[in-house]
Amino acid sequence: MMKKWLLLLSLLTGLVLTAQAVQGDEDEHEHEGWHGWFKGAAADIKPVRNERYRQECASCHMAYQPGLLPAQSWKRVMNSLDNHFGENAELLPEDMKLISEYLQAGAADTTSFGRSGAFARGGKAGRMRITESPYFLRKHDEVPKRFLKHEKIGSFSNCVACHRSAEQGVYDEHDVNIPGVGRWDD
Ligand code: HEC
Ligand code: HEC
Known part of the structure; x- marks a missing residue:
């Protein structure tokens, strides 16, 4: 009789401990971004979810995530679209408003x-390039x-040429694959 109780008790203790271990694990993954961890890498920058932004601002280059430039810089970019790095990227007033708000937020x-x-x-106040931020310059x-001369790259502005998951906001150095060079082993 005594032995049965002991057995039951140890089984219950075992169950509780296992449950706690599983719970603890989940919390940890949540912290790192569970989905990112599952796919191999977590997003470093919040991915773009705004369709209008993608339509209007990703025809010449990738849709740069809002989190890559400070608010003042986005304001300057949006206020000079008639001469945007030598291109005309002007928008209709309603798109202008919607996209500006999205970038600022x-x-x-x-x-x-x-x-x-x-x-x-x-960096310089109001700089319009991500590629001129001290952090970017230090990392590259x-x-x-x-390397930039390769036809599939062109310039550092072409993030997605080397960071194959840049569209998902993943810029981890382990995810870099440079056209004409290959994976980056630092
Ligand atoms: C007609 C083509 C075109 C459109 C449309 C366009 N861009 Fe650009 N954009 C460019 C070019 C060209 C560059 C410079 C790329 C280079 O130096 O290699 C650039 C560069 C940029 C950069 C700086 C990248 C860096 O070097 O750090 C930002 C930020 C940017 N664009 C934002 C936008 C936004 C926001 C929109 C939508 C309102 C937009 N672009 C629409 C052509 C375009
Ligand atoms: C020519 C290829 C190339 C282009 C284009 C490029 N990168 Fe990189 N990037 C690299 C390499 C290589 C590293 C790793 C450098 C190192 O660790 O020494 C890196 C590192 C980074 C890192 C740090 C990653 C880490 O794990 O610490 C960030 C963030 C980043 N890049 C963002 C960008 C953004 C944003 C753009 C576009 C505006 C961009 N990169 C364009 C090649 C590139």
């Missing part, structure tokens, strides 16, 4: 998502400029 110095804080800091100073 997710700007690097507005959101606390992932690495946006790093992209927000420093070991990447030789001659």
Whole structure:
């Protein structure tokens, strides 16, 4: 009789401990971004979910995530679309309003998502390039400029050429694959 009780007790203790272990695991993955972890990498920058933005601002280059530039920079970009890096990228007034609001709401110095804080800091006030932020320059100073000559790259602005999951907001260095060069082993 005594032995049966002991057996039951140890079984119950075992169950409780297992349940706690599973719970603990879930919490950890949640913390790292469970879905990202499951697919191999978590988003560093909040991915673009705005269809209008994607339609209007991703025909010449990828839809840069709002969290890659501070609010003041986005304001300057949007106020100079008639001469946008040598192109005319003007929008209809209603698109202008909608997209400006979307960019401001997710700007690097507005959101606390992932690495946006790093992209927000420093550089010339109102700089219009992500590629001129101190964080960007520091992260790419070991990447030789001659790599950019490959027809599939062109310039550092072409994030998605090397960061194959850039559209998902994933910029992890382990996910880099440079056309004409291959995977990046630092
Ligand atoms: C007609 C083509 C075109 C459209 C449409 C366009 N862009 Fe651009 N954009 C460019 C070019 C060209 C560059 C410079 C790329 C380079 O230097 O290689 C650029 C660069 C940029 C950069 C700076 C990238 C860097 O180097 O850090 C940002 C930010 C940007 N665009 C935002 C936008 C936004 C926001 C929209 C929508 C309102 C938009 N673009 C629509 C052509 C376009
Ligand atoms: C020519 C290829 C290339 C292009 C284009 C490029 N990158 Fe990178 N990027 C790299 C490489 C290589 C590294 C890793 C550098 C290292 O660790 O020394 C890197 C690192 C990074 C990192 C840091 C990753 C980490 O794990 O610490 C971020 C963030 C990043 N890039 C963002 C961008 C963004 C945003 C753009 C576009 C505006 C861009 N990159 C364009 C090649 C590129």
